[in-house]
Amino acid sequence: MTYQLYYWPQIQGRGEFIRLALEDAGAPYRDVCREKRGEAQLMRILGPRAAFAPPALKAGRLLLFQTPAILHWLAPRLGLAPRDEAARARLLQQQLTIADWLAEVHDTHHPIASHLYYEDQKREAKRRGAEFRRVRLPKFLKHFAEPEKRFSYVHLSLFQMVEGLRYAFPRAMRRLEPRGLAALHDRVAARPRLAAYLASPRRIPFNAMGIFRHYPELDDPRRM
Numbered sequence: 001m002t003y004q005l006y007y008w009p010q011i012q013g014r015g016e017f018i019r020l021a022l023e024d025a026g027a028p029y030r031d032v033c034r035e036k037r038g039e040a041q042l043m044r045i046l047g048p049r050a051a052f053a054p055p056a057l058k059a060g061r062l063l064l065f066q067t068p069a070i071l072h073w074l075a076p077r078l079g080l081a082p083r084d085e086a087a088r089a090r091l092l093q094q095q096l097t098i099a100d101w102l103a104e105v106h107d108t109h110h111p112i113a114s115h116l117y118y119e120d121q122k123r124e125a126k127r128r129g130a131e132f133r134r135v136r137l138p139k140f141l142k143h144f145a146e147p148e149k150r151f152s153y154v155h156l157s158l159f160q161m162v163e164g165l166r167y168a169f170p171r172a173m174r175r176l177e178p179r180g181l182a183a184l185h186d187r188v189a190a191r192p193r194l195a196a197y198l199a200s201p202r203r204i205p206f207n208a209m210g211i212f213r214h215y216p217e218l219d220d221p222r223r224m
């Protein structure tokens with residue numbers, strides 16, 4: 001089975017959480033929108049009623065949207081989740097919390113509207129960013145500070161959160177990052193297939209269009 005991933009070609013974004021699972025498992029997949037005329041293919045599956053927003057995964061006749069739902073379906077097939085229903089439900093619960101966390105990261109630079117420029121909501125972003133660093137970031141980090149021993153797709157997603165947050169908020173992360181999460185990050189980065197992926201051109205670099213953006217004015221202030 002060759003899986004087909006549909007996601008905006010310029011950013012890691014939410015698509016990256018699915019890419020990491022496919023890459024770690026060594027699963028055959030096409031990153032459809034990064035091929036020729038890829039965005040046109042994305043538009044074709046984004047019918048006004050079929051779906052709300054990418055990422056999407058196509059597997060045979062199944063077309064599935066929503067990052068946590070895709071991972072929930074995919075992970076047992078890739079050996080990244082047990083088949084036991086209760087255990088899978090608990091992983092989905094954690095992935096949904098990660099999705100909430102990711103949305104809050106996005107809202108630090110787009111607190112008013114995602115369709116407006118950052119430059120048009122900078123003042124609000126500064127306030128939102130400060131509250132995020134003061135209250136929400138420590139709360140999420142603490143929640144995931146001691147990851148479960150049994151490896152799953154949630155570990156891959158937590159790796160991506162750490163990577164992204166270190167890029168977006170380097171000073172705050174130096175202050176707040178729990179040891180358990182740093183250790184998880186290093187363990188995941190050393191997995192052979194994942195290490196190969198991260199070093200390859202398939203890994204899109206972080207940039208100023210993605211969900212994780214580095215605006216120094218939203219990070220902890222530099223010490224004088």
Ligand SMILES: N[C@@H](CCC(=O)N[C@@H](CS)C(=O)NCC(=O)O)C(=O)O
Pocket residue numbers: 013014015052053054055065066067068099
């Ligand atoms: N909850 C959805 C969110 C999907 C989403 O917001 N996708 C973004 C890109 S990362 C998008 O294309 N949004 C367009 C829109 O909301 O109109 C998921 O986890 O897949």
